[in-house]
Amino acid sequence: MMDKLMIVEDSLANVDGGFAFLGRLPYYRGLGLSMVEDLQITVDGEAIPREDVRFSVRGKTYTLDQMETVYDDRWNFGEKATITALKAGGLAPGKHTLEFAVRNRISYLPFVPTTRCVKELALAA
């Protein structure tokens, strides 16, 4: 659910040390960060290594490994988190195909869902 809404339109930008975009949790509620098992970013076919992904909400930034033991913060329902990929030089201006996948550990589900979104976004020159 909410698959198409995971990547926020017009949010792709180069930042210090890489690029970033705004991402939303594809779920009908929020989730404690310890239950977000993985965030996978692929840009133009190139997968960003897990250790190079950062997740930021309300002024706090976490690595994916750190998130696994964060019990006092959340990714709220519909909340736009800044998802950063460390990548030297960032991205070239123009269009890029961005894939974003989220894997959650949901207490009541008899499986571990991964939800995916692919969008073509333009990076301002």
Added chain:
Amino acid sequence: MTSQIKRGVSLYSFQNETFQGKMNLEDCIRTCAELGARGIEVIGEQSFWGWPEVGVAEADIANWHALIAKYDCVPVSHDYMLDYKRYKDRPMPFEEQVASVRKDIDFGAALGTPFIRSLVSIDPNVLVAAAPYAEEKGIKLLTEVHAPLHFDHPWIIRIAEAFAKSGSPALGFLPDMGMFLKKFPPCWSAKFRRMGVPDRIADYIEKAYEDRVLSEYVLLEVQQMGGTGPALGMAETLRHNAAFEPKRMLDYMPMIHNIHGKFYEMTADYVEPSIPYDEIIAVLDQGGYSGYICSEYEGNRWIEDAEEPDSVEQVRRQQVMLARLIGETTVPALKTPIAA
């Protein structure tokens, strides 16, 4: 016989709009009030940012009460989750689960809801252990009986026995009407066809569902028809859904305090093609049910790949149907359009 059933809405129904910020809490509550659906149910952590890990600002709780008063609505239920898989490397200890439920009892009390909804997978012993605190706070813990589970399933019978043994009046049930799925929902079939399921397989699965063929046989048949990926996914839905009998609720009426009016699609002539609401309301009236039926629109996820859901219109249609079935003489109608 005059129906005593009351109408409400779970704000879950508006998730597509609230997720995108197209509707806020006031838009949701005003919409329900205009439709005469005065009972309001929330999933705490959908409607209130911060719950449970961070906590909810006092101002947000004050805003909720102000809106409930402004639109003359009634808080019905806070649906809590209890994330017992919070720790990656270990299960949540029993006492911590009980403490977590107590926290949600407090949150329900803060919102003024008489009920909080427990997910069906929660250990009944946790609920029994939390029941005395719930009694103290005037809250009932209602386990949601949801497909593929149903009132004759051993897991539900085990829960009912544990509740009966405890003797606590704070323990009960909240059935989800999706367990009475009479026909394969047209919006599900349409989505699977969009995903590439060949018509001959989709047609077979719909027919097999109506013929009540055991899901395992349907899966094998679909495999033998050459079905892969989405075709198997479509057949798999038969493992998670079935046409159970609404009258099975009658044995449990004294323990049923709230109802999820699940629906996948309301047609323009006010019919839910797959869930037999006429039969359901007749059973509930026979059982003397006097609580709320809260609309729970879940068609959004089945159509969002193809079109933008119009949750407000869908809820309006279901409320028109419910009002008719419970014998109301005025037709629920919206007054304020939601700004696009």
